[in-house]
Amino acid sequence: MKITALLVLKCNQEGSDPVILANASDVSRFGFFQRSSVKEFIVFVGRTVAKRTPPGQRQSVQHEEYKIHSYNQNGLCALGFMDDHYPVRSAFSLLNQVLDEYRKTFGDSWKIVQADKVEPWPYLNEALNKFQDPAEADKLLKIQRELDETKIILHKTIDSVLARGEKLDSLVEKSSDLSAASQMFYKQAKKTNQCCTIL
Amino acid sequence: MRGKGANASIRDRTQEFLGIAERVKKSYSSQNGPSSSGSKPLGPQTMAMQSEFNRKASKIGLGIHQTSQKLSKLAKLAKRTSVFDDPTMEIQELTAVIKQDITALNSAVVDLQLLCNSRHGNSNISSDTTTHSTTVVDDLKNRLMSATKEFKEVLTMRTENLKVHENRRQLFSSTASKNPANPFVRQRPLAAKPAGSTSAAPALPWASGGQSSSHPLPKNQKDGETQPLMSQQQHQQQQELVPLQDSYMQSRAEALQNVESTIHELGNIFNQLATLVSQQGEIAIRIDENMDDTLSNVEGAQGALLKYLNSISSNRWLMIKIFFVLVFFLMIFLFFVA
Numbered sequence: 266m267k268i269t270a271l272l273v274l275k276c277n278q279e280g281s282d283p284v285i286l287a288n289a290s291d292v293s294r295f296g297f298f299q300r301s302s303v304k305e306f307i308v309f310v311g312r313t314v315a316k317r318t319p320p321g322q323r324q325s326v327q328h329e330e331y332k333i334h335s336y337n338q339n340g341l342c343a344l345g346f347m348d349d350h351y352p353v354r355s356a357f358s359l360l361n362q363v364l365d366e367y368r369k370t371f372g373d374s375w376k377i378v379q380a381d382k383v384e385p386w387p388y389l390n391e392a393l394n395k396f397q398d399p400a401e402a403d404k405l406l407k408i409q410r411e412l413d414e415t416k417i418i419l420h421k422t423i424d425s426v427l428a429r430g431e432k433l434d435s436l437v438e439k440s441s442d443l444s445a446a447s448q449m450f451y452k453q454a455k456k457t458n459q460c461c462t463i464l
Numbered sequence: 465m466r467g468k469g470a471n472a473s474i475r476d477r478t479q480e481f482l483g484i485a486e487r488v489k490k491s492y493s494s495q496n497g498p499s500s501s502g503s504k505p506l507g508p509q510t511m512a513m514q515s516e517f518n519r520k521a522s523k524i525g526l527g528i529h530q531t532s533q534k535l536s537k538l539a540k541l542a543k544r545t546s547v548f549d550d551p552t553m554e555i556q557e558l559t560a561v562i563k564q565d566i567t568a569l570n571s572a573v574v575d576l577q578l579l580c581n582s583r584h585g586n587s588n589i590s591s592d593t594t595t596h597s598t599t600v601v602d603d604l605k606n607r608l609m610s611a612t613k614e615f616k617e618v619l620t621m622r623t624e625n626l627k628v629h630e631n632r633r634q635l636f637s638s639t640a641s642k643n644p645a646n647p648f649v650r651q652r653p654l655a656a657k658p659a660g661s662t663s664a665a666p667a668l669p670w671a672s673g674g675q676s677s678s679h680p681l682p683k684n685q686k687d688g689e690t691q692p693l694m695s696q697q698q699h700q701q702q703q704e705l706v707p708l709q710d711s712y713m714q715s716r717a718e719a720l721q722n723v724e725s726t727i728h729e730l731g732n733i734f735n736q737l738a739t740l741v742s743q744q745g746e747i748a749i750r751i752d753e754n755m756d757d758t759l760s761n762v763e764g765a766q767g768a769l770l771k772y773l774n775s776i777s778s779n780r781w782l783m784i785k786i787f788f789v790l791v792f793f794l795m796i797f798l799f800f801v802a
Contacts, residue, residue: 323712354715405719412726419733426740433747440754447761454768458775 269294269331270307270346271359271393273367273386274315275375276337283315283342285381287367289389290346307346315342323357336360341367341375355403359396363389517579521600524572528607531565535614538562542622555622562615569608577601 270290274283290307292300310328318324318337326333327349334356335344343360366388367375396402400410538558541551580597 354712354719357712405716405723408723409719409726412723412730416726416730416733419730419737423733423737423740426737426744430740430744430747433744433751437747437751437754440751440758444754444758444761447758447765451761451765451768454765454772458768458772 266350266397266399267291267294267348268345268351268359268393268397269348270311270344271363271389272307272311272315272344272346273363273389274311274342274344276315276318276320276340276342282312284379285311286341286371286375287382287386287389289385289393291393311344311346315344318342323360325353325356332356334360336364338364343367352399352403352406355396355399355406358404359392359402362402363392366392517576517583517597517600520572520576520579521604524569524576524604525607527565527569527572528604528611531562531569532607532611532614534558534562534565535611535618539614539618539621542618542625559619566608566612566615569611573601573604573608576604 273287318335400407
């Protein structure tokens with residue numbers, strides 16, 4: 266359930282490689298000496314995938330143990346490098362959010378960019394951290410999870426209510442026995458009172 | 465009967481053969497002897513009929529035996545069928561052959577029975593022979609019936625197997641079969657599908673090496689994998705990307721439906737909870753009433769006992785008074801007398 270990198274690229278229509286607009290990678294898992302090569306790898310693979318994603322399409326590619334999800338939205342392409350367990354839907358909704366945020370932040374200025382941008386975009390880094398848990402990205406998943414928890418709690422409640430019902434039943438029995446016994450007691454007392462008053 | 469098939473072997477057993485034939489002839493003539501004393505000329509005829517009967521019976525028996533062997537083979541084949549390796553052709557051929565055999569045997573048994581009855585019309589046959597032939601015919605009929613029943617069972621088992629396989633196949637391929645059936649009138653990614661596009665991006669070379677995860681939605685991956693490399697046409701690639709979009713949308717729709725059904729179930733659970741609690745409320749009220757009754761009873765009993773106690777404790781007073789009165793009377797009585 267890990268996101269390794271999030272990339273935003275500008276996809277030209279044909280031929281040329283896409284231009285990287287933002288890049289957030291989490292390479293802390295790898296050894297110190299592998300980090301730069303992993304970053305290169307991410308950049309290269311990201312460019313290739315984005316180049317081959319037609320506009321308006323979503324695509325998922327499996328590469329070794331990563332899944333790379335790409336979403337091309339009219340030239341602006343967002344990519345996510347995730348592991349196999351990350352649910353696909355959440356990945357795409359995350360990419361959607363990233364793209365929306367990017368458009369909001371940078372407007373249309375990305376269209377004229379020709380070279381790779383190197384300054385980091387803080388939102389992307391935050392997003393990388395925040396969305397390690399897929400439920401954050403995908404509201405549906407969150408809702409489903411909460412509903413499941415609620416269902417479990419309700420099941421427990423019903424169980425306890427049933428136990429309460431059983432206890433109430435036993436209480437009813439006992440109280441009816443008690444009232445019968447007290448009635449006998451009363452009759453007995455009256456009987457003893459009535460017949461031996463003389464003595 | 466068995467001598468009839470004598471074959472030429474190195475040893476010349478002709479004499480033995482002749483002796484056996486004599487013996488058989490004698491035994492038959494002795495069978496027919498007691499009842500056919502006056503119909504000796506008919507002996508050979510009855511013997512011929514008898515042998516014909518026996519021949520037919522033995523043929524039918526052999527046929528039944530072969531049919532049951534074929535049936536057991538068919539049963540094994542039918543049991544063996546798996547989803548992928550279905551020997552349908554063989555099974556069907558075998559079924560047809562067995563059916564033919566069974567019908568032939570049926571007609572043969574019917575013929576035999578007719579023969580038997582016709583011979584019974586012939587009065588010069590011993591009762592033993594009649595019973596024997598009827599028994600033989602009955603036995604053959606029973607065996608044929610059991611073979612037919614087995615055949616039917618094997619066919620039912622085969623149809624059940626087929627049904628199971630069909631279900632399993634449907635289970636695994638229902639996703640692939642649903643995709644093309646979906647309307648393509650969806651949201652923006654599909655509307656943005658370029659017509660006759662120029663993007664030459666088939667699935668990536670490393671996509672073919674990937675495996676779909678244990679994730680519940682491996683559809684995208686399957687679509688990505690099924691593409692070979694550059695030789696793929698645009699059109700086909702479009703079609704496979706569209707199912708990808710579709711599957712994405714489908715998965716969203718599915719998730720929404722799940723959420724909706726969960727909420728529905730939750731509503732149900734709440735209703736049940738309310739019912740349970742209201743029922744238990746009634747029980748609680750009953751308990752309360754019982755306790756009130758108990759309280760009043762106990763209070764009444766306590767009052768009664770208190771009165772009793774009072775009467776006990778005050779009785780002595782009364783007794784003393786009465787005693788004094790008695791003593792007083794005694795005194796007066798004593799006064800008057802003494």
